[in-house]
Amino acid sequence: MPPHLIDWAFVAALVTSAITIGTKWLLPALQKIGRGEDESTAEWRGRVGAQLDQQDKALTALMEATTDIAKVVAEIERRGHGMEEAIRRSVTSAAQIASMAEHVSQLVPKVDTLLVDSARRQGGRRR
Amino acid sequence: MCASRRKEFWRLNIIWWSTVLHATWGILVLFSPDALGATPVALLDLLVPGDRVALGVMFLAVAGAALFGLWSRPGKMRQLMFLPQQVFLLTAAIGCASAIARGQYLDGTVRPPLFILADQLPIILLAIAYVVSVLTENGGPHASASD
Numbered sequence: 436m437p438p439h440l441i442d443w444a445f446v447a448a449l450v451t452s453a454i455t456i457g458t459k460w461l462l463p464a465l466q467k468i469g470r471g472e473d474e475s476t477a478e479w480r481g482r483v484g485a486q487l488d489q490q491d492k493a494l495t496a497l498m499e500a501t502t503d504i505a506k507v508v509a510e511i512e513r514r515g516h517g518m519e520e521a522i523r524r525s526v527t528s529a530a531q532i533a534s535m536a537e538h539v540s541q542l543v544p545k546v547d548t549l550l551v552d553s554a555r556r557q558g559g560r561r562r
Numbered sequence: 563m564c565a566s567r568r569k570e571f572w573r574l575n576i577i578w579w580s581t582v583l584h585a586t587w588g589i590l591v592l593f594s595p596d597a598l599g600a601t602p603v604a605l606l607d608l609l610v611p612g613d614r615v616a617l618g619v620m621f622l623a624v625a626g627a628a629l630f631g632l633w634s635r636p637g638k639m640r641q642l643m644f645l646p647q648q649v650f651l652l653t654a655a656i657g658c659a660s661a662i663a664r665g666q667y668l669d670g671t672v673r674p675p676l677f678i679l680a681d682q683l684p685i686i687l688l689a690i691a692y693v694v695s696v697l698t699e700n701g702g703p704h705a706s707a708s709d
Contacts, residue, residue: 444660445609447653455697460638
C-alpha cells in the first residue's frame, strides 16, 4: 500500500464533499439573488409603467383641451369675421344715411316754401 | 411517474443502497477481522489502525446518518447527513483506483490492473453516482410537486 494513501485519499474525499455541498448550497443562493434582481426589475418596470400611464393620461387631457381651445378660437375668428362685415356694412349705411340727411336738409327749405305758398293760397280762397 | 420523480427515485436508490453497503461493511468488520482485507475497507481501516470496533462503529454511524438524512425533511441538515457516507465512499473508491493503478490489492495480492478494475468498478461507479445523487437530490418524498 502506498505510504500516506489514506491521508490524501481522505483529504480528496473531504474536498470533493465540500465542493459538492458548496455547489449545492451556492447555486440556490445565486438563483435567489437572480430572482431578487428579477423582482426588483419587475417592480421598477411597474413603477415606470404607472408613471408612463399617468403621463399618457395627462397628454390625452392636454390634447383634448387643445382641441377645445382650437374650437373656441375658430368660433371667435368666425364671429370676428361677422363683426367685421357688420362694421363694414354700418360704414356703408352711415354714408347712405348722411347722404339721405343731406337730401332731406336740402328738401326741408323747399317743403317749408311749399307749405308757406300753400297756406297763402288757402288764405286767399277763404277771403 | 414523471421524469423528475423517476430521477429522484434513482437518486434515493443510490443513497439507500450505499447506506446498506456501509451498514453491511460495519457489521462484517465488527463480526470478523477477515473483512478488513477487502480493498474498500482496508484503506478506511488506516483511519483507526488496529481498532476494528471503532471502524465498524464508524461504518454504522455514517450509514445511520445517511438513513436519518433519507427520512429527514428537505434542508441543509438533510444534505449534511449524506456527507459522511460520501467521504467514506469516495475514500474507498480512491483506494480502489490506487489498487487498479498499482495492479495490487491493498492487502498485497497482486493481480492484473484490468482484473482489479473489473472487480472494483462497482465501488468507483457507486461513489461517482453517490456524489451526483447528493448534488442533485431535492428532498425525496418530502419534496413538493413543483420541485
